[in-house]
Amino acid sequence: MLVKRPHDYLPSELTPEPLYRRRRELLRAAAAGAILGAAGAAHAASGGLPKLPSTARSRFSSPEKPTEYKHVTRYNNFYEFGTDKTDPYQYAGRLKTRPWTVVVDGECAKPRTFGIEELLKLPLEERVYRLRCVEAWSMVVPWVGFELNALLKQVEPNGNAKFVEFTTALQPDTMPGVRLPVLDWPYVEGLRIDEAMHPLTILAVGLYGEALPNQNGAPVRLVVPWKYGFKSGKSIVRMRLVEKQPLTAWEKAAPHEYGFYSNVNPDVDHPRWSQKRERRIPEFFARRETVIFNGYGGQVAQLYAGMDLKKFF
Numbered sequence: 001m002l003v004k005r006p007h008d009y010l011p012s013e014l015t016p017e018p019l020y021r022r023r024r025e026l027l028r029a030a031a032a033g034a035i036l037g038a039a040g041a042a043h044a045a046s047g048g049l050p051k052l053p054s055t056a057r058s059r060f061s062s063p064e065k066p067t068e069y070k071h072v073t074r075y076n077n078f079y080e081f082g083t084d085k086t087d088p089y090q091y092a093g094r095l096k097t098r099p100w101t102v103v104v105d106g107e108c109a110k111p112r113t114f115g116i117e118e119l120l121k122l123p124l125e126e127r128v129y130r131l132r133c134v135e136a137w138s139m140v141v142p143w144v145g146f147e148l149n150a151l152l153k154q155v156e157p158n159g160n161a162k163f164v165e166f167t168t169a170l171q172p173d174t175m176p177g178v179r180l181p182v183l184d185w186p187y188v189e190g191l192r193i194d195e196a197m198h199p200l201t202i203l204a205v206g207l208y209g210e211a212l213p214n215q216n217g218a219p220v221r222l223v224v225p226w227k228y229g230f231k232s233g234k235s236i237v238r239m240r241l242v243e244k245q246p247l248t249a250w251e252k253a254a255p256h257e258y259g260f261y262s263n264v265n266p267d268v269d270h271p272r273w274s275q276k277r278e279r280r281i282p283e284f285f286a287r288r289e290t291v292i293f294n295g296y297g298g299q300v301a302q303l304y305a306g307m308d309l310k311k312f313f
């Protein structure tokens with residue numbers, strides 16, 4: 001994500017991991033017979049974080065091979081820690097993730113504050129999802145989490161609850177990036193209530209079977225797989241049920257570039273680049289065709305029936 005300085009993302013986007021090293025790793029892995037299939041790979045990596053209770057793999061999972069742990073956790077957007085892809089890996093270690101609470105309030109009968117310990121006790125599932133960034137890269141992540149609707153139902157949304165506004169953590173002491181006015185901090189995102197209640201929308205508390213690394217949005221982050229990555233706010237502290245469409249941080253920063261819906265759509269280019277193709281991290285070239293709704297159209301297209309997706313981009 002970037003507002004007005006494309007040169008800011010190009011260098012890091014184009015910094016390749018040396019090709020020879022990649023090839024050497026592959027050869028070594030092949031020699032050791034260590035190349036894993038999709039199922040094995042999902043549990044192959046470890047960041048040394050606390051293991052989560054063993055989880056069933058959801059039927060909503062993508063059959064694709066997950067992106068290696070080291071790429072999922074070292075190539076991130078988390079602007080509170082800086083705008084380079086490696087900044088979150090380098091600096092997010094300082095994020096304070098305990099104590100942690102998530103306030104769920106607004107248009108509902110039973111507003112509540114949930115402690116993170118409580119959320120970790122909910123029945124967890126593994127969901128392997130494609131994540132498509134608006135910058136035209138993608139990865140496949142084995143998230144561990146639960147459906148957001150499980151939480152929202154507990155507060156009993158009322159008839160005025162048309163949208164959910166998500167607010168993410170603002171810790172000036174631990175977040176070097178918030179000293180710069182890149183966005184109007186804290187990071188705010190929003191979903192329509194039917195998008196928020198959809199079974200594909202999850203709150204993730206882990207990946208690769210372990211607690212969520214800070215750079216990926218610890219201790220709890222949203223994942224909405226049919227939308228561009230920036231809709232999936234990290235390190236969430238508040239979810240407010242509201243009647244009016246929330247003004248998101250990215251719309252505030254650049255309304256012509258980032259709309260409220262931000263559904264993955266190869267037919268609606270970003271004003272500064274095409275959305276037709278994507279490169280799968282750690283590939284270098286955008287070779288894969290981007291698919292409408294990131295391939296989840298079968299489950300979500302009906303949410304937008306009759307809407308002009310070029311207007312509501």
Ligand SMILES: Nc1nc2c(c(=O)[nH]1)N[C@H]1C(S)=C(S)[C@@H](COP(=O)(O)O)O[C@H]1N2
Binds near residue numbers: 078169215216233
């Ligand atoms: N709080 C916060 N959440 C955020 C961001 C951010 O800068 N701050 N970046 C978003 C963007 S642009 C993307 S692509 C995804 C990246 O998630 P990942 O690093 O876990 O792959 O997080 C999203 N959530």
Ligand SMILES: [Mo]
Binds near residue numbers: 001134135228
């Ligand atoms: Mo993104």
